[in-house]
Amino acid sequence: MLLEKTTRMNFLFDFYQALLTDKQRSYMQLYYLDDLSLGEIGESYEVSRQAVYDNIRRTEAMLEEYEDKLQLFQKFKNRQEITNKLLSCLNDEQSSKEDLIPLIELLKQE
Amino acid sequence: MLLEKTTRMNFLFDFYQALLTDKQRSYMQLYYLDDLSLGEIGESYEVSRQAVYDNIRRTEAMLEEYEDKLQLFQKFKNRQEITNKLLSCLNDEQSSKEDLIPLIELLKQE
Numbered sequence: 513m514l515l516e517k518t519t520r521m522n523f524l525f526d527f528y529q530a531l532l533t534d535k536q537r538s539y540m541q542l543y544y545l546d547d548l549s550l551g552e553i554g555e556s557y558e559v560s561r562q563a564v565y566d567n568i569r570r571t572e573a574m575l576e577e578y579e580d581k582l583q584l585f586q587k588f589k590n591r592q593e594i595t596n597k598l599l600s601c602l603n604d605e606q607s608s609k610e611d612l613i614p615l616i617e618l619l620k621q622e
Numbered sequence: 623m624l625l626e627k628t629t630r631m632n633f634l635f636d637f638y639q640a641l642l643t644d645k646q647r648s649y650m651q652l653y654y655l656d657d658l659s660l661g662e663i664g665e666s667y668e669v670s671r672q673a674v675y676d677n678i679r680r681t682e683a684m685l686e687e688y689e690d691k692l693q694l695f696q697k698f699k700n701r702q703e704i705t706n707k708l709l710s711c712l713n714d715e716q717s718s719k720e721d722l723i724p725l726i727e728l729l730k731q732e
Contacts, residue, residue, distance in 0.1 A: 527692075567657060575688035591729070591730075602722060609722075616705055616709055619701070619729065
């Protein structure tokens with residue numbers, strides 16, 4: 513599994529898991545957070561490896577669809593970028609309190 | 623219509639409208655943003671006042687359910703509160719740049 517995809521799925525799962533069914537949530541948790549194989553998940557739920565695979569693929573597509581619509585992960589990344597700029601501005605001896613205001617105004621809009 | 627409810631519905635609509643159907647979105651927009659009456663909306667869609675009413679009530683319930691699950695409005699209010707504190711801290715001659723750090727750390731977690 514590509515690390516980049518795993519990281520993205522972990523974030524999307526974090527943001528949208530409340531919109532999933534219990535079963536979707538369990539499979540995603542076991543696969544992405546607990547790093548179980550499809551076969552292992554199938555065994556513990558007494559379903560085929562293929563059934564687990566299909567369920568997880570559908571859930572991933574749902575998470576991407578929610579992200580298309582609500583952009584919670586993207587907005588989170590935008591806010592993180594601004595707060596990091598704020599913090600480095602605070603650590604910079606050269607910068608004044610006034611330099612922070614446009615960054616905070618930007619945050620209010622996110 | 624109570625002002626408090628209208629304001630809340632406007633916010634919830636803003637956060638979750640991407641998850642509604644086109645028809646739900648149109649009715650909500652005409653009722654809450656354009657301030658049309660149920661009768662007027664019914665006329666322009668050639669449906670009964672009651673049909674519009676039922677659709678809007680169901681949509682309101684859906685929006686509240688999304689808010690229960692995702693808390694986007696609540697989290698937005700929390701962030702606004704912190705950014706407002708940040709701004710008043712910046713306007714306060716007594717406060718130093720260091721006083722801002724805990725507030726920014728708090729923002730990162732929201």
